[in-house]
Amino acid sequence: MYFLLNVLGVLVVLGLIYLCSPNKRNVKWKSILTLLIVELLMTWFMLSTKIGTWVINQIASFFTWLITCANEGISFVFPSVMANEQVDFFFSALMPIIFIVTFFDILTYFGILTWLIDKVGWLISKVSGLPKLESFFSIQMMFLGNTEALAVLRYQLATLREQRLLTFGIMSMSSISGSIIGAYLSMVPATYVFAAIPLNCLNALLIANMLNPVDVSKEEDIVYVPAKHERKDFFSTISNSMLVGIRMVIVITAMVIGYVALTASINGILGFIVEGLSVQKIFSVVFSPFAYLLGLSGKDAMYVAQLMGIKLATNEFVAMLDLKDKISGLAPHTVAVAVTFLTSFANFSTVGMIYGTFNSILSEEKSHIIGRNFWKLLVSGMAVSLLSAMVVGLFIW
Template sequence: MKFLVAILGVLVVFVLTYAGSNDRRSIRYRPLAVMIVLQVVLAFILLHTGIGEFLIGGFASVFEKLLTYAAEGVNFVFGGLANEGQSPFFLSVLLPIVFISALIGILQYTRILPFIIKYIGLVLSKVNGMGKLESYNAVASAILGQSEVFISVKKQIGMLPKQRLYTLCASAMSTVSMSIVGAYMQMINPKYVVTALVLNLFGGFIVASILNPYVVSREEDILEVHDEEKQSFFEMLGEYIMDGFKVAITVAAMLIGFVAIIALVNGIFSGILGISFQQLLGYIFAPFAFVMGVPWREAVEAGSIMATKMVANEFVAMLDLGKHAELSARTVGIVSVFLVSFANFSSIGIIAGAVKGLHEKQGNVVARFGLKLLYGATMVSVLSATVAGLFL
């Protein structure tokens, strides 16, 4: 039965993206088929084999160790603030982002990350039928984040047609940055985080190839990675540490605001209609939860969490998921994979602002197709969760 539901889920994603395509005649189906097969194979390896268990365990243990080191710094500054045996969310989940950001800066400075990103991107370009720039950007987005990635390709931003610009922005919204992966792993099972990271990479290409098909000519298929102005090691380190701290503070502020606003709106809806706003959204998203593989009896609750992710952000939704202890392991796994992306309304402003900071005209272009970006990124999350559901 779950295989039939998964096929239905993939078909729903295809039909919805096909309906929104800006040039249906230009869709190339062979790369799509190859990438869907790759998604299924990778999901099987990661969720259903000893090799996948070993890889995920190794990845998770690395982050667990890094978070232990991060805790040393947090405890040095904030030790004693928490009650014994307790650790506030900001200290235990968000502040370690500062250390992970610093580590990414070191790997960038030593040219290790640019080398890895560039050559993984070149390999991907052979599979997805897209340009080198798009493939590089997808890998870089999954490591650097949805704002920082555009800095590395800023030499080409101003010269890109809107079709290629859309694909770059869609990749940034469909993935998550490595600096906050450790935070996710403290809120949901690490195997779902890793699985989502891998599946979203290909899912972004699949959805963009349907919604926004185009052909990159050989003359246009160039990649110019911007080398930042050379800094001393400690200048760079200080900058990345402050960037990580800004991310932690920003996420904390967003959580305070969104959690409070959702509580207010839930109270208003409950007083007037006798049903909370999240429950209402749950009914709207329930069909999508079902085609992803969630049992119908849990579809409304799962849909509510999915909607929370889109109208607020993934952190709020992950916190909400943790409160639903009655959900089955299969539902938790499927919803967890869905939550691991930046597909929410606030990301439209973040991405448009990042591009506008580099090129004002292109930033305005991004703002105009912002809702289509969110639509595509949400379809990526649905597709990844559907494929993962085959093996849960």
């Protein structure tokens, strides 16, 4: 029964997105069906085969090694803190970002990450039949993050039509950053984090194609490649990366502190009005129908619905911190769908980040396309997260 609910959930999400589409006639159903088939095969390979499990374990080991290297640097500066049996979230999850950002930028400097993104993006374009630039971007933002990926494509974005620009805004809601993965792994199982990353990539394309279908000519379908003169020297690159990393740590720290405190204050006000009422309880009711469509029941459905609300209102870090404390008492299917759903940047503050990025790299006039379509970005972010979680849920019981 719960498996059938999970299957129904996929159909319901696609149906709701189709109803929200302002241009239903141009939806490319062949591309959508192709992407869904690829997702199912890929998820089966990752979660149900020995080779797929081995691949995920190797990737997880690689990121664990990166975190270990990062901890060496942290231990040098904060030896007494890192010697504790239980290390605070700031040091265990956020400080490693400084090194991981630098590591990924080194891969980009030597063209390794750029080559990987380009080839995989080309492959997705061939399989799905969707434009190369959008396919390229879907891969790029999963490693670089939405604002960084938009910045890399800034010269090409400046030449695009407004409707096509909206596609990039919609897709940006479903990103993560390679530098953040280490923080996720300190809180939730690696298997579902690494399963969510490629699924979010494909679902971002799928949902964008439904919410904002755009016809792209061959002349328009090109990928921007930075010129050699745009690159800084190696030392400047890694030094700048470290500064970018510490800024990310500060921003994330501020967001976690601020949103947790804000949620607590709102809960205090709500509790004063109605005893026991909280933001979590309100969202658990609003999102409960989708939680049941994830193949969950009873307590687990209400708890995952609560996590959905926490992620949307605050961010995935706050929700993961809550899940981390309760994960040992949850069923495997519940853990799988919850972690997969949380592995993306889809929340209110992300819309603001995307708007600010458009404003800074393009123009105030072009950034209005984001402001006017605020609801599309939020809907797309939640739909991608739900769809990825539902696909993973089909294979874990």
